[in-house]
Amino acid sequence: MMNPVLDELKIFTGNGHPDLARSVCEYLEIPLGEAEVFKFANDNTFVRIKENIRQRDVFIVQPTCYPVNDNLMELLIMIDACKRASAGRITAVIPYYGYGRTDKKDQPRVPITARLVADLLTAAGADRMLTVDLHAGQIQGFFNIPVDELTALPILTDYFKAKEIDDLVVVAVDIGISKKARDVADRLHAPLAIIEKRRIGNDEKTEMMNVIGDVEGKVALTFDDEIATGGTIVNAAQSLADHGVKEVYCCVTHPILSGNAPQLMAASNFTEVVVSDTIPVTPEKRNGKITVLSVAPLLGEAIYRIHKGLSVGDMFNT
Numbered sequence: 001m002m003n004p005v006l007d008e009l010k011i012f013t014g015n016g017h018p019d020l021a022r023s024v025c026e027y028l029e030i031p032l033g034e035a036e037v038f039k040f041a042n043d044n045t046f047v048r049i050k051e052n053i054r055q056r057d058v059f060i061v062q063p064t065c066y067p068v069n070d071n072l073m074e075l076l077i078m079i080d081a082c083k084r085a086s087a088g089r090i091t092a093v094i095p096y097y098g099y100g101r102t103d104k105k106d107q108p109r110v111p112i113t114a115r116l117v118a119d120l121l122t123a124a125g126a127d128r129m130l131t132v133d134l135h136a137g138q139i140q141g142f143f144n145i146p147v148d149e150l151t152a153l154p155i156l157t158d159y160f161k162a163k164e165i166d167d168l169v170v171v172a173v174d175i176g177i178s179k180k181a182r183d184v185a186d187r188l189h190a191p192l193a194i195i196e197k198r199r200i201g202n203d204e205k206t207e208m209m210n211v212i213g214d215v216e217g218k219v220a221l222t223f224d225d226e227i228a229t230g231g232t233i234v235n236a237a238q239s240l241a242d243h244g245v246k247e248v249y250c251c252v253t254h255p256i257l258s259g260n261a262p263q264l265m266a267a268s269n270f271t272e273v274v275v276s277d278t279i280p281v282t283p284e285k286r287n288g289k290i291t292v293l294s295v296a297p298l299l300g301e302a303i304y305r306i307h308k309g310l311s312v313g314d315m316f317n318t
């Protein structure tokens with residue numbers, strides 16, 4: 001007899017990225033679960049799950065992107081509502097894990113908020129977490145529940161593979177991202193260069209130091225996990241131009257695009273900036289240089305496999 005706890009898959013979403021949740025449902029050919037998620041006049045978030053989820057296998061799709069605290073709180077309250085509605089299992093699907101950059105005590109008297117968020121999710125009642133390209137893979141270890149971390153790299157690299165660019169060099173925009181950039185370079189059969197970046201204080205300013213590797217006369221593809229203010233990648237593009245590259249492209253998983261990042265990008269020497277849709281890219285943030293590729297099939301397939309007890313790792317065995 002089939003385990004009654006997991007016999008039906010249900011997907012719900014808050015206000016973080018309903019379009020992505022709908023696309024995941026399209027991939028899975030199931031309707032999006034009905035729920036009300038809104039704020040009362042007193043700024044309190046309220047949730048009501050509008051269908052029976054007793055013993056169901058529930059997945060809540062919600063990136064903790066801007067407005068980060070509201071989206072996080074919605075997610076926590078949705079988990080609580082599902083738990084109290086007797087869901088069989090609850091998976092928090094967090095395509096972009098906010099607070100991921102606050103992952104270590106690297107100055108006196110600072111928090112490790114990435115860990116605090118993991119504790120909050122678990123305390124609320126999440127049984128599993130599914131995410132895409134964490135800022136640091138070690139964040140998985142902040143959870144005492146199973147975590148599946150997917151990667152958008154195959155989606156981003158396949159896009160560039162199809163362009164058949166000659167003389168390509170993949171550039172890690174800081175040393176921290178160089179291991180993942182190595183994977184990008186391997187997938188594209190291209191060499192790797194690394195830019196040494198330094199952050200100045202706790203504000204968002206960065207300074208580019210050195211370009212390590214041979215880039216002169218080549219087409220550079222810069223790689224990073226996220227674009228926030230845009231400072232890192234725009235400075236990187238400028239450094240690469242100073243070092244004689246012919247053309248610069250960019251690929252990044254998470255398009256936070258805060259403040260005037262879209263304008264910075266538009267004015268930069270990038271030919272094209274390719275991102276995924278782990279975070280919504282609103283029409284105001286779009287410009288002729290930004291291409292958005294969807295992670296909905298990636299998430300949909302992972303959800304299907306988790307639901308059926310199949311390997312998620314097999315999705316990445318090429």
Ligand code: R5P
Binds near residue numbers: 226228
């Ligand atoms: C930093 O460690 C990250 O990998 C990114 O480089 C950073 O978040 C990008 O931020 P911004 O766009 O503000 O320079």
